[in-house]
Amino acid sequence: xxxxxxxxxxxxxxxxxxxxxxxxxxxxxxxxxxxxxxxxxxxxxxxxxxxxxxxxxxxxxxxxxxxxxxxxxxxxxxxxxxxxxxxxxxxxxxxxxxxxxxxxxxxxxxxxxxxxxxxxxxxxxxxxxxxxxxxxxxxxxxxxxxxxxxxxxxxxxxxxxxxxxxxxxxxxxxxxxxxxxxxxxxxxxxxxxxxxxxxxxxxxxxxxxxxxxxxxxxxxxxxxxxxxxxxxxxxxxxxxxxxxxxxxxxxxxxxxxxxxxxxxxxxxxxxxxxxxxxxxxxxxxxxxxxxxxxxxxxxxxxxxxxxxxxxxxxxxxxxxxxxxxxxxxxxxxxxxxxxxxxxxxxxxxxxxxxxxxxxxxxxxxxxxxxxxxxxxxxxxxxxxxxxxxxxxxxxxxxxxxxxxxxx
Amino acid sequence: xxxxxxxxxxxxxxxxxxxxxxxxxxxxxxxxxxxxxxxxxxxxxxxxxxxxxxxxxxxxxxxxxxxxxxxxxxxxxxxxxxxxxxxxxxxxxxxxxxxxxxxxxxxxxxxxxxxxxxxxxxxxxxxxxxxxxxxxxxxxxxxxxxxxxxxxxxxxxxxxxxxxxxxxxxxxxxxxxxxxxxxxxxxxxxxxxxxxxxxxxxxxxxxxxxxxxxxxxxxxxxxxxxx
Numbered sequence: 001x002x003x004x005x006x007x008x009x010x011x012x013x014x015x016x017x018x019x020x021x022x023x024x025x026x027x028x029x030x031x032x033x034x035x036x037x038x039x040x041x042x043x044x045x046x047x048x049x050x051x052x053x054x055x056x057x058x059x060x061x062x063x064x065x066x067x068x069x070x071x072x073x074x075x076x077x078x079x080x081x082x083x084x085x086x087x088x089x090x091x092x093x094x095x096x097x098x099x100x101x102x103x104x105x106x107x108x109x110x111x112x113x114x115x116x117x118x119x120x121x122x123x124x125x126x127x128x129x130x131x132x133x134x135x136x137x138x139x140x141x142x143x144x145x146x147x148x149x150x151x152x153x154x155x156x157x158x159x160x161x162x163x164x165x166x167x168x169x170x171x172x173x174x175x176x177x178x179x180x181x182x183x184x185x186x187x188x189x190x191x192x193x194x195x196x197x198x199x200x201x202x203x204x205x206x207x208x209x210x211x212x213x214x215x216x217x218x219x220x221x222x223x224x225x226x227x228x229x230x231x232x233x234x235x236x237x238x239x240x241x242x243x244x245x246x247x248x249x250x251x252x253x254x255x256x257x258x259x260x261x262x263x264x265x266x267x268x269x270x271x272x273x274x275x276x277x278x279x280x281x282x283x284x285x286x287x288x289x290x291x292x293x294x295x296x297x298x299x300x301x302x303x304x305x306x307x308x309x310x311x312x313x314x315x316x317x318x319x320x321x322x323x324x325x326x327x328x329x330x331x332x333x334x335x336x337x338x339x340x341x342x343x344x345x346x347x348x349x350x351x352x353x354x355x356x357x358x359x360x361x362x363x364x365x366x367x368x369x370x371x372x373x374x375x376x377x378x379x380x381x382x383x384x385x386x387x388x389x390x391x392x393x394x395x396x397x398x399x400x401x402x403x404x405x406x407x
Numbered sequence: 408x409x410x411x412x413x414x415x416x417x418x419x420x421x422x423x424x425x426x427x428x429x430x431x432x433x434x435x436x437x438x439x440x441x442x443x444x445x446x447x448x449x450x451x452x453x454x455x456x457x458x459x460x461x462x463x464x465x466x467x468x469x470x471x472x473x474x475x476x477x478x479x480x481x482x483x484x485x486x487x488x489x490x491x492x493x494x495x496x497x498x499x500x501x502x503x504x505x506x507x508x509x510x511x512x513x514x515x516x517x518x519x520x521x522x523x524x525x526x527x528x529x530x531x532x533x534x535x536x537x538x539x540x541x542x543x544x545x546x547x548x549x550x551x552x553x554x555x556x557x558x559x560x561x562x563x564x565x566x567x568x569x570x571x572x573x574x575x576x577x578x579x580x581x582x583x584x585x586x587x588x589x590x591x592x593x594x595x596x597x598x599x600x601x602x603x604x605x606x607x608x609x610x611x612x613x614x615x616x617x618x619x620x621x622x623x624x625x626x627x628x629x630x631x632x633x634x
Binding site: 005 | 490
């Protein structure tokens with residue numbers, strides 16, 4: 001009966017109830033849209049970061065992460081490949097070497113950062129190949145892929161020769177390449193600075209035949225990374241190597257996601273508080289309007305705590321319905337953004353670089369149901385909290401003064 | 408044993424800087440099955456006395472006993488239980504819960520008591536039939552006339568089978584004919600069910616129906632006439 005009364009009380013002033021429900025539902029929907037958009041962006045960042053710059057498990061030479069010294073390499077990388085493959089036979093093991101140097105064409109020179117990859121494997125984990133606009137991906141040991149801006153700087157085209165020069169130990173060394181492909185990410189620092197060639201070429205340039213900067217394991221089930229990192233630490237026991245998780249290998253990305261999520265949560269909390277204040281105001285008005293009626297209920301034997309429960313039930317019913325509608329609305333609004341993306345390319349350009357990861361400026365949402373459910377439950381309790389003070393106020397009423405109030 | 412024993416009660420209100428003595432040293436004893444009218448001009452203390460008997464208010468001095476229990480010594484929850492189980496109230500402005508139907512209003516006390524839903528619905532239907540509202544059980548208060556609403560209020564007051572019904576100006580908002588019908592109804596319930604009725608009223612028709620008229624002036628009983 002109390003539930004029936006609570007539900008019907010909400011329908012007394014339909015317009016007010018609808019406006020309040022609308023505010024809660026809209027707030028909830030906005031929260032869900034934001035959560036899903038953030039989730040999609042984080043997933044994209046992690047996928048691209050892990051794919052292009054690291055792996056779920058990363059094995060590097062001891063001290064490389066701390067010092068960034070390019071000389072620190074895993075010398076017997078083939079052994080590490082076998083050990084990582086044993087952890088996840090269905091996973092993909094990729095070796096990379098990062099180098100710095102100078103790329104020279106007949107007409108110009110430019111400093112470059114090299115990402116030397118195993119061509120086939122690197123394509124499978126998501127590399128620059130998806131940004132190719134001309135030519136082909138690296139296949140031979142003399143192939144090099146460069147960015148569009150660098151192509152313009154060096155004034156070269158597909159098939160033309162370029163020379164890469166770098167330091168190997170105390171010696172300067174160089175190697176001739178032919179431009180095999182041109183990529184365009186839209187991020188100027190990537191398109192003008194990054195070049196890619198094969199790992200074997202890097203090993204030849206450096207004169208270290210089995211060396212790689214990192215050996216990475218890309219798991220078949222990415223969520224299993226913590227266990228895989230533990231297994232790798234147990235099986236790769238050497239003073240000359242270190243095993244990192246993707247979070248440790250990509251600290252900038254992890255920090256960016258944490259900071260962005262914290263900012264998002266702050267905004268969501270402010271939105272929640274604003275909506276809760278509106279709900280509180282509505283409840284207080286609704287309760288004060290019915291002071292006389294509460295006096296009558298007290299006089300016929302209703303206990304103060306039963307009255308408080310009635311008001312809290314109204315909050316619960318209002319909250320539950322609004323949150324369900326809001327979540328459904330949020331999920332519906334997220335769908336086109338998950339399917340077709342949200343295109344910011346006009347204002348942000350075709351691509352952007354964050355922590356060395358090339359990101360698209362078309363953002364795709366991704367449903368994050370656990371978080372949506374947690375925030376839904378949080379929103380429900382926030383509505384209940386907004387009803388607590390009015391409920392307490394009602395529970396302190398005395399029947400005679402309450403009944404003297406004009407309705 | 409008296410159903411109601413009021414002993415030397417006083418009730419003083421603070422109004423701004425001065426005190427208002429609503430009741431001063433009232434003694435009153437009412438037995439089971441009586442039909443009593445408290446009469447007197449406005450401000451004479453009728454409603455205050457009714458509120459004190461019903462446990463809605465506490466006396467400044469003296470004590471009120473219902474069936475031998477000193478209600479001023481009861482806790483808030485115990486007072487709520489007393490009002491729910493032993494006392495029914497009928498107010499001038501009907502004071503029904505607008506979102507509930509006639510039968511839901513009538514069974515409210517039984518809901519608060521936690522009675523079985525089917526039992527309480529049967530009792531409420533039976534009571535509505537007794538007050539002449541068969542066929543209107545599912546109407547909301549706004550769909551009923553004033554007289555019908557007051558009958559629902561009477562049904563609500565008696566469904567819990569109380570020993571006592573306190574009625575504060577129950578006919579004041581009704582036309583003469585409807586008022587007379589309501590008084591006749593309550594008199595019948597008084598005689599059939601031996602429920603004690605105590606009215607605070609100006610209505611001469613209530614006085615005519617009552618078998619005892621207690622007159623108050625300035626917070627004191629000036630006459631207590633049995634008929």
